[in-house]
Amino acid sequence: MSKMVKVSAPATIANLGPGFDVFGLALSHPFDVVEAEKSEGGVEILEVQGVGAQGISKDSGKNSAGIAASEALRLIGAAGGVKLKIQKGVKPGGGIGSSSASAVAGAGAVNELFGGKLSAEQLIEAAARAEEKIAGTIHYDNVTPALVGGFTIVTSTKPLQFFRLDPPPMKVVVAQPALELPTALGRKVLPQEVMLKDAVANVAKASTMVAALNAGDLKLFGKCMVDSIAELARAPLIPGFFDVKWAALEAGALGAAMAGSGPSVFAILEPDGDAEAVAGAMKEAFERAGLGCETIITPPGKGFQVLRRG
């Protein structure tokens, strides 16, 4: 069995319009890298480097990779612990699953070091505990694709059950404004009740997205990325949100929506679509709203990967 392992877990987009708390999509990049080494016991964070590292706790009880690693050790019943080095590639607070990437990498690294006996469901539960401690509510829509890759549906949470689909080739553009929006705040503004007609609209759009994905109909998939519930409640937290979304569609995107609880907005295009034009239009729209903006262009990705064992 290995003494050390180096793993990665990517950024993810949750919700994708009507699939609030249900849909997720793994990106190919950016991703977090975690190097884990066996130790006598407990979880120790040796270092946190990379994007936004200065704001991340090295206390293993407050760090998402650390919490998830502890949970995985507990589930395995391991005699021993791990020392972790975390390289952040996914910017925290941007809405594309930064803490989920670290959590999945942390849990996955422990599993690799201690025999790989945990099921995907157990690893997702371990990572989701970290999400719960950090964001205040448990949600599986980022950690699931961060682990298994592709497009995922969280079918149920008690017990956890998910369905994974291979998305057709596409380009994803993410526009990340210079605005930190804690997931907890994005949850606080949600209504507890919704109109029946809005629930029906979301069921209709979400179901069609899955059918479109299976049929390889990216145009229909994008057209159905319309949410009648969470986006409207969250939009006021993100200056320029509707303008950015509109700019993406005007520039040729097949669909655009809030990434998770925001503040990032994402758009999808055909693999040969002009992603630079869409990225530029989204960036400009955020700038018009007074926010700096970084953009990412990436295909969907494979989720958790083992990079090296030693």
Added chain:
Amino acid sequence: MSKMVKVSAPATIANLGPGFDVFGLALSHPFDVVEAEKSEGGVEILEVQGVGAQGISKDSGKNSAGIAASEALRLIGAAGGVKLKIQKGVKPGGGIGSSSASAVAGAGAVNELFGGKLSAEQLIEAAARAEEKIAGTIHYDNVTPALVGGFTIVTSTKPLQFFRLDPPPMKVVVAQPALELPTALGRKVLPQEVMLKDAVANVAKASTMVAALNAGDLKLFGKCMVDSIAELARAPLIPGFFDVKWAALEAGALGAAMAGSGPSVFAILEPDGDAEAVAGAMKEAFERAGLGCETIITPPGKGFQVLRRG
């Protein structure tokens, strides 16, 4: 061009659990048959025969086949009318799209007689107008599969857009209690607002049903036939509802739910499943609740068919 045409349109199951107002499934039988003959102008109902015919109006403005035929004539801009003979195979008030079957047959017959130029969307709209006049609200989840067959998703209503899927082989059992429940009443008991968590659960289950259908995983499809919104509100209108559902699952059904707004309950099974045992258990459960019950065992079907031209 033909002077007469004989067509059929089948019973359908709407909602299928979480897909309230969205999902529909065409059955192979029972079905309504409509014979249409060109006339000088207007729509005339010559006769209505078959199951429950005595309760159906022969006034073409109050008969769903008649209303849909008028709508189709209007959409075509036809100079001329039709005389209709209606043979009811689908029992009215049972919750399996009896008026939809007649409406689709009526609109479809007119289209065949006058050159077949209407699109599926136009025919569905024509049939849905009949539903609206009769049930009080417009809904597309029965008329869509009654026309195009298979499993359908009503993606949007304004404009009407739908997605059709071929379901894998299966058996459908329908238990129809001796209880007439007007669709309008089934709508009246629905809440206008629903809990966000229930909306999320329905999106999750409905999306997974589509993924399962594509993967040919009938077991998962059946397991997800769980509704958190409409069924609970409507169950009190149907004595023995939960007992019937439970009896179906106990007898080996993969899933069971209310058919449309009820009172029928349906269950699905593998093609080699013991449908007789499930049908018997459902019938007994309705009888325990003091209701007589008829059962139907059928595969999914192809929707609207032209039987003869002359």
